[in-house]
Amino acid sequence: MAKHIQTVIKGNLSLTAKTGGCGQCQTSCQSACKTSCTVGNQVCEK
Amino acid sequence: MLNLKDYNIAKNVHLYRQGDLSIAYDVNSGSLHVLDDQVYSYIQEIIQVQRDNPQSLADPEKILRTVGSGFADQEREEILAELAELQKEKLLFSPEAEKIEPSYPDVPLIKAMCLHVAHDCNLRCKYCFAGTGPFGGSRELMSLETGQLAIDFLLKHSGQRAQCEVDFFGGEPLLNFQVVRQLIAYGKEEAQKVGKNMKFTLTTNAVLLDEAVADFLEEEGVSVVLSLDGRQEVNDKMRPYASGKGSYARIVPRILNFIKKRPDSSQYAIGKYYYVRGTYTHYNTDFYKDVLHMADLGIKRVSVEPVVAPPKENYAFRAEDLVKIKESYDILGEKILEYRSKGKEFSFFHFNAGLDDGPCLPKRLSGCGAGHEYVAISPEGEIYPCHQFVGQEKYKLGSLHDSGSYLKEELVQEFRKAHVYAKEECSSCWARYSCSGGCHAANVAFSRELTKVYPLGCELQKKRLEVAYYLKIREIEQRTLV
Numbered sequence: 001m002a003k004h005i006q007t008v009i010k011g012n013l014s015l016t017a018k019t020g021g022c023g024q025c026q027t028s029c030q031s032a033c034k035t036s037c038t039v040g041n042q043v044c045e046k
Numbered sequence: 047m048l049n050l051k052d053y054n055i056a057k058n059v060h061l062y063r064q065g066d067l068s069i070a071y072d073v074n075s076g077s078l079h080v081l082d083d084q085v086y087s088y089i090q091e092i093i094q095v096q097r098d099n100p101q102s103l104a105d106p107e108k109i110l111r112t113v114g115s116g117f118a119d120q121e122r123e124e125i126l127a128e129l130a131e132l133q134k135e136k137l138l139f140s141p142e143a144e145k146i147e148p149s150y151p152d153v154p155l156i157k158a159m160c161l162h163v164a165h166d167c168n169l170r171c172k173y174c175f176a177g178t179g180p181f182g183g184s185r186e187l188m189s190l191e192t193g194q195l196a197i198d199f200l201l202k203h204s205g206q207r208a209q210c211e212v213d214f215f216g217g218e219p220l221l222n223f224q225v226v227r228q229l230i231a232y233g234k235e236e237a238q239k240v241g242k243n244m245k246f247t248l249t250t251n252a253v254l255l256d257e258a259v260a261d262f263l264e265e266e267g268v269s270v271v272l273s274l275d276g277r278q279e280v281n282d283k284m285r286p287y288a289s290g291k292g293s294y295a296r297i298v299p300r301i302l303n304f305i306k307k308r309p310d311s312s313q314y315a316i317g318k319y320y321y322v323r324g325t326y327t328h329y330n331t332d333f334y335k336d337v338l339h340m341a342d343l344g345i346k347r348v349s350v351e352p353v354v355a356p357p358k359e360n361y362a363f364r365a366e367d368l369v370k371i372k373e374s375y376d377i378l379g380e381k382i383l384e385y386r387s388k389g390k391e392f393s394f395f396h397f398n399a400g401l402d403d404g405p406c407l408p409k410r411l412s413g414c415g416a417g418h419e420y421v422a423i424s425p426e427g428e429i430y431p432c433h434q435f436v437g438q439e440k441y442k443l444g445s446l447h448d449s450g451s452y453l454k455e456e457l458v459q460e461f462r463k464a465h466v467y468a469k470e471e472c473s474s475c476w477a478r479y480s481c482s483g484g485c486h487a488a489n490v491a492f493s494r495e496l497t498k499v500y501p502l503g504c505e506l507q508k509k510r511l512e513v514a515y516y517l518k519i520r521e522i523e524q525r526t527l528v
Contacts, residue, residue: 024207
């Protein structure tokens with residue numbers, strides 16, 4: 001067990017450059033946000 | 047062994063302190079780590095050397111020999127071993143994402159539409175980007191025929207996509223409620239004919255949100271964004287009627303009555319949801335009090351956003367506001383934890399953070415899709431890239447009344463090309479995959495260019511992300527303890 005670093009979330013974002021892009025997700029500004037793009041707030045709907 | 051050759055840490059790992067945590071966000075993998083003080087200082091030292099001497103990137107062994115002089119040998123070895131292990135697993139100092147620009151079909155695939163059913167409003171909000179309703183034009187309501195043309199356009203241009211989204215917007219859309227009703231029926235019927243599903247949202251100031259309207263929206267499964275700025279004095283200063291009288295006293299009971307019908311509304315705005323959305327300005331940089339006021343009223347889904355305003359306006363932010371605004375986000379983060387611990391949980395939209403369950407990289411690069419996946423339709427049937435561009439002739443994409451209703455190709459391409467990689471300021475920013483280079487409209491308002499960012503917007507976005515990741519860690523820690 002690591003002594004100095006606790007990993008809380010293990011992501012693989014860069015891999016999705018090739019596997020993602022299905023486009024089925026909600027349009028980001030179409031939700032609670034009407035003045036600033038908040039794509040990082042969304043969840044993947046795949 | 048840790049390999050940092052030509053690896054710019056400041057660009058690829060965001061190291062910061064929030065609350066009592068030291069956090070490392072690995073930009074390319076989207077991983078989050080909590081560090082102890084030793085590792086935090088150790089990585090900080092490396093970043094400082096890289097910053098002071100960019101040539102040192104080519105000789106990382108030399109850097110590692112010079113940093114960490116304050117640590118015992120064994121401690122330094124332990125730190126290096128843990129960092130190397132995480133790098134091997136591609137969770138920290140992970141390789142930079144391959145720079146693949148978003149690709150799109152030749153013909154734009156429109157999946158969402160903002161339908162301006164009313165360019166008129168029963169309020170006279172002082173910061174309104176619609177010029178209190180008419181977007182610089184005349185006060186006008188959309189006809190049923192134009193609305194139907196818009197829905198036909200969306201269904202025709204949405205290709206293979208099964209889900210289409212329509213947001214009823216204004217001005218105040220409930221001023222044209224009969225047309226809204228008819229368009230929901232029409233949209234559902236027409237979508238079904240072609241094997242699609244049409245999802246509706248409505249953005250309202252709640253003045254006309256009586257029981258009958260609320261029941262209708264509930265029955266039809268329409269998601270609703272309700273406008274309220276927070277405390278009565280704050281709301282009424284900026285959101286009065288034409289007479290100058292404030293709107294709080296009328297709208298709050300209506301909002302509270304409406305949200306009671308949706309106790310399980312998704313914090314990620316999925317399915318049939320509500321959000322109560324406010325705007326903060328120079329007048330209430332302590333907006334965390336407004337968010338808490340709404341939470342105390344029992345509102346569980348709150349979004350309060352910074353105003354976008356020309357600098358000449360009294361309510362526009364000034365440079366000195368930034369410190370207070372950041373402090374408000376910090377306080378709000380801690381208050382969210384406090385409310386959660388007391389069983390009074392609520393969510394703040396901009397503290398939602400999709401990490402391991404978040405959107406893919408192509409989506410993060412392209413952002414909101416304005417101008418090619420998302421369009422706004424004026425009451426007259428003119429097509430614009432989004433609601434904020436409506437009325438700006440330069441950004442008019444076409445008209446529903448033109449034969450074929452094709453979108454202006456060069457403008458579509460301009461918006462498609464305004465992705466993160468096209469923005470110089472974003473290229474080395476740690477938040478580049480979380481904000482998509484910011485709001486197109488805000489960028490244009492500030493710099494007159496789609497590919498130049500709005501610096502204050504960047505600062506606020508980064509602060510919100512820092513708090514969001516902090517809360518995510520706290521949430522996971524809490525779950526683990528339970």
